[in-house]
Amino acid sequence: MKNTISFFLNGTLKEIQVNAETTVLELLRNSLELNGIKEGCGEGDCGACTVVIGEVRDGKVHYKSAAGCLYLAAKLEGKHVITIEGLAEKEKLHPIQEAILKAHATQCGFCTPGVSLSILALYLERKNPTKEEFRRYLEGNLCRCTGYVSIRKVPEYLKELMVCSEDIRLKYLSETEEKQMNFIQEDIYADDGIHGFYSPVSEANLLEFLQNHPEFTEGNIRFLNGGSDVVVGIKKHGQHYRLLVDLSRIETLHKISVNKKSITLGGGVSLARMIDSVQDIFPEFSDTVLKMCSEQMRSIATVAGNIANASPVADTVPLLMAVDAILTINGPRGLRAIPVREFFKGYKKLAKQEEEWISAITIPLGEYNFIHFEKVSKRREVDISSVNSAIALKVENGIIKTAHVASGGVGATTLYMRNTSGFLRGREMKEETFSEAYETIAAEATPIGDVRGSAEYRKAVLQNLLMKHYLAYESSQEVDGHEA
Ligand SMILES: Cc1cc2nc3c(=O)[nH]c(=O)nc-3n(C[C@H](O)[C@H](O)[C@H](O)COP(=O)(O)OP(=O)(O)OC[C@H]3O[C@@H](n4cnc5c(N)ncnc54)[C@H](O)[C@@H]3O)c2cc1C
Numbered sequence: 001m002k003n004t005i006s007f008f009l010n011g012t013l014k015e016i017q018v019n020a021e022t023t024v025l026e027l028l029r030n031s032l033e034l035n036g037i038k039e040g041c042g043e044g045d046c047g048a049c050t051v052v053i054g055e056v057r058d059g060k061v062h063y064k065s066a067a068g069c070l071y072l073a074a075k076l077e078g079k080h081v082i083t084i085e086g087l088a089e090k091e092k093l094h095p096i097q098e099a100i101l102k103a104h105a106t107q108c109g110f111c112t113p114g115v116s117l118s119i120l121a122l123y124l125e126r127k128n129p130t131k132e133e134f135r136r137y138l139e140g141n142l143c144r145c146t147g148y149v150s151i152r153k154v155p156e157y158l159k160e161l162m163v164c165s166e167d168i169r170l171k172y173l174s175e176t177e178e179k180q181m182n183f184i185q186e187d188i189y190a191d192d193g194i195h196g197f198y199s200p201v202s203e204a205n206l207l208e209f210l211q212n213h214p215e216f217t218e219g220n221i222r223f224l225n226g227g228s229d230v231v232v233g234i235k236k237h238g239q240h241y242r243l244l245v246d247l248s249r250i251e252t253l254h255k256i257s258v259n260k261k262s263i264t265l266g267g268g269v270s271l272a273r274m275i276d277s278v279q280d281i282f283p284e285f286s287d288t289v290l291k292m293c294s295e296q297m298r299s300i301a302t303v304a305g306n307i308a309n310a311s312p313v314a315d316t317v318p319l320l321m322a323v324d325a326i327l328t329i330n331g332p333r334g335l336r337a338i339p340v341r342e343f344f345k346g347y348k349k350l351a352k353q354e355e356e357w358i359s360a361i362t363i364p365l366g367e368y369n370f371i372h373f374e375k376v377s378k379r380r381e382v383d384i385s386s387v388n389s390a391i392a393l394k395v396e397n398g399i400i401k402t403a404h405v406a407s408g409g410v411g412a413t414t415l416y417m418r419n420t421s422g423f424l425r426g427r428e429m430k431e432e433t434f435s436e437a438y439e440t441i442a443a444e445a446t447p448i449g450d451v452r453g454s455a456e457y458r459k460a461v462l463q464n465l466l467m468k469h470y471l472a473y474e475s476s477q478e479v480d481g482h483e484a
Pocket residue numbers: 043044045222223224225226227228229230231232247267268271291292293294297300301302303304305306307308309313314315316356357358359382383384385
């Protein structure tokens with residue numbers, strides 16, 4: 001067990017003291033005096049604080065962009081942080097910086113370090129990125145002066161500047177990757193009596209730790225995964241914890257297994273990895289997650305965190321409820337399974353104890369012939385839902401044999417719409433069936449009004465989303481203007 005953190009910074013090994021609440025942004029700017037990283041919003045919305053993080057996964061170092069304002073420095077053990085200071089070699093600019101200049105994609109320069117590092121993460125991870133991938137990686141980088149047209153031109157200039165894809169790799173990457181591959185991971189625990197931080201490398205170690213520390217129980221322990229919710233709570237809402245338990249270094253929680261009948265995601269799988277891994281077998285889930293946050297957030301935020309945060313507008317939950325996904329819960333009481341539909345007991349109240357964690361999420365496959373998710377938010381990207389809804393249907397010969405509807409933003413938790421699902425079952429798959437279900441779904445919803453919308457507005461949106469599910473079904477049946 002260690003009480004310090006060792007990580008690589010632009011190819012150089014660093015050792016730091018554990019401070020449970022210090023972010024990478026604070027570490028770089030305040031302690032290490034690397035001021036290239038910028039602070040804009042401080043809550044994951046603008047991309048000014050983007051860094052690239054290299055970490056070992058499946059026997060290889062993978063790179064991702066991450067929001068430094070929400071990434072706790074204590075999670076960096078064995079990782080490689082690349083900042084804007086690590087790009088140029090003395091006076092020679094990196095090809096990405098050169099391409100940004102040629103594309104006139106920088107003016108005041110405030111967003112430019114973040115933009116450069118988002119592009120670097122993209123090119124390190126995907127050799128020949130498509131336009132869509134460029135858009136996906138850059139959607140979280142706000143620029144207030146240059147305009148996105150010039151930023152979108154960067155890949156054209158980069159193509160001209162690069163002789164081969166290896167030109168993108170920084171000189172120190174190979175050597176650092178070798179050191180990372182040989183890095184021995186062990187538990188980390190540090191406690192100053194006010195804020196403690198524990199980061200185990202296995203679920204067995206975590207269980208043993210909890211047994212040996214009965215003082216950390218209900219009310220004073222908080223699991224941390226990506227931290228995209230927890231760190232916003234710490235930094236913006238003054239929510240502090242006696243002990244943060246980092247689940248993100250537990251290797252078994254990063255497993256993704258797929259077979260014909262189901263997908264199982266470990267409780268540490270990030271939204272970004274999930275998108276790439278299930279795109280071909282469960283595109284509806286990938287599409288749902290692509291509508292959430294931005295790449296530098298999706299690369300750290302997890303599916304389990306989205307569920308356990310228990311937000312009534314969590315975007316993965318309606319879909320997981322609709323398809324009847326099952327959670328595997330682990331902890332001092334042992335392993336047990338809980339359907340997502342039964343996991344929420346009230347506002348932020350879960351059917352698990354504080355010291356139990358989501359070890360896996362199992363999603364059944366092949367039971368439905370139409371699955372669809374819709375969200376309404378104030379802007380299309382990087383915004384949480386006002387109301388969201390998912391449906392899973394089995395339709396045979398124009399009759400709805402199976403129907404499951406779940407919706408968020410219309411109650412204290414995401415709601416499985418039992419009555420609406422029952423109403424649809426056995427009826428004809430036609431527009432009238434869905435408009436006839438309006439009253440039932442409105443009666444099942446219990447919204448309250450807030451800044452995102454009044455209770456009446458939320459009910460009206462919910463009814464419209466139900467109809468949108470039907471319209472999406474109808475258009476999925478049309479191929480080139482003909483019935484499929
Ligand atoms: C800028 C921004 C944009 C966002 N956009 C969206 C959006 O569009 N849609 C949306 O739904 N959400 C959105 N979110 C919310 C957030 O990103 C997601 O809820 C995310 O999936 C949380 O995952 P995490 O790993 O970061 O959770 P963390 O912050 O690490 O944890 C969240 C909660 O879950 C618990 N937890 C985490 N993992 C486990 C586990 N394995 N077992 C038990 N408990 C666990 C933690 O204790 C904590 O209570 C956004 C957040 C930000 C900051």
